[in-house]
Amino acid sequence: MRLKKSQLKIQALKNLKRFLVPSSSKKAQLKIQATENHRFPELVSLNKKSQLKIQEMAFMLVAVFLFFILVGLFVISVLYVDLQDKATKSAEEKTLAAITSLADTPELSCIASKSNCVDQDKLITLLNKTVYQNFWPFSSLRVVTFSGFDKNYDEMIECTLANYPDCELFNIYDKNVRNERAVSSFVALCRKSFDNIGVTNKCEIAKIIAGTELKYQEKNEN
Numbered sequence: 385m386r387l388k389k390s391q392l393k394i395q396a397l398k399n400l401k402r403f404l405v406p407s408s409s410k411k412a413q414l415k416i417q418a419t420e421n422h423r424f425p426e427l428v429s430l431n432k433k434s435q436l437k438i439q440e441m442a443f444m445l446v447a448v449f450l451f452f453i454l455v456g457l458f459v460i461s462v463l464y465v466d467l468q469d470k471a472t473k474s475a476e477e478k479t480l481a482a483i484t485s486l487a488d489t490p491e492l493s494c495i496a497s498k499s500n501c502v503d504q505d506k507l508i509t510l511l512n513k514t515v516y517q518n519f520w521p522f523s524s525l526r527v528v529t530f531s532g533f534d535k536n537y538d539e540m541i542e543c544t545l546a547n548y549p550d551c552e553l554f555n556i557y558d559k560n561v562r563n564e565r566a567v568s569s570f571v572a573l574c575r576k577s578f579d580n581i582g583v584t585n586k587c588e589i590a591k592i593i594a595g596t597e598l599k600y601q602e603k604n605e606n
Contacts, residue, residue, distance in 0.1 A: 479596045482521060483569040486592060491516075494574050502527065502590065504575035508548050510556050523561045524595035527554040529573060530588045549575060564595040 486492060487500045491510065494501035507527060510516060516525070532540040532552030543551035573590035576583055 479522065479565075479567045479594050480569065483567060483592050483594050486520070486594070487571045494572075498572065498574070501572040501574055501587075502592070504549065504573050507554050507556075507573075508543060508545065511543065511545075511554065514557065517557050517559060520594075522594040523564050523597040524558040524566075524593075525556040526558075526593045527556070527571075527573065528552065528591045528593060529554075530590060533591065558595075559597070561595070561597040563598045565598055566593055566595045568593045 574587040
C-alpha cells in the first residue's frame with residue numbers, strides 16, 4: 385500500500401512537472417511574440433513612408449513629363465504660326481508679281497502697246513468664261529473702275545454686256561474659296577469711245593484685285 389502511494393506521489397510530481405514546463409515555454413513564446421508585435425508597427429510605419437515617397441516621386445515625374453509636353457506644344461505652335469506668316473507673305477508676293485504682269489498679257493493689254501494698260505473692250509469679253517479659272521493662278525479676279533473705289537462690292541454696278549460701259553465692277557471669275565487673301569494693283573483702263581469727233585481712247589485709273597487661296601485659316605479665325 386505504501387508502495388502504491390509512493391508511486392502515485394511520483395506520478396503526480398511527474399504530471400505536475402509536465403504541466404509546469406509547457407506553461408513556462410508558452411510564456412516564453414508569448415513574450416517573444418509580444419516583443420515582435422511591439423516592433424511590427426514600426427515596420428508598418430516605415431513601409432507606409434516608403435510607399436508615400438514612391439508615390440510622390442511618381443507624381444513628380446508625371447508633372448515634369450506633362451510640363452515638357454506643354455513646352456513642346458507651345459514651341460510647335462509658335463513655329464507653325466511663323467510658317468503660316470511666311471507662307472502668307474510668299475503667296476502675296478507671288479500674287480502681286482502675277483498681277484503686275486497681268487496687264488501686259490495678250491488677253492488684257494491695250495492695242496497701243498501701252499505698259500500697265502488694260503483694254504476695257506477686251507475685259508468685257510472675258511466675263512462668264514470659266515476657262516480662265518485654270519489659266520491664271522488666282523482664286524478670284526476683278527477689275528474695279530475709278531468710280532467704284534470708295535464702294536463695297538455689293539454697292540457697285542456689276543458690268544454686263546447690257547450695261548457696258550456704264551458700270552463699275554468687272555467680275556471676271558470667282559472660285560468662292562473659303563479662305564482668301566486679296567491683293568490689288570493700279571492700272572490704266574482704256575476703251576474706244578465714239579463721238580462726233582470720231583474714235584478716241586478714253587482712259588481712267590482702275591484697280592485689278594486678285595485673290596489667293598490660303599490653305600489654312602488666319603490666326604484671328606483660330
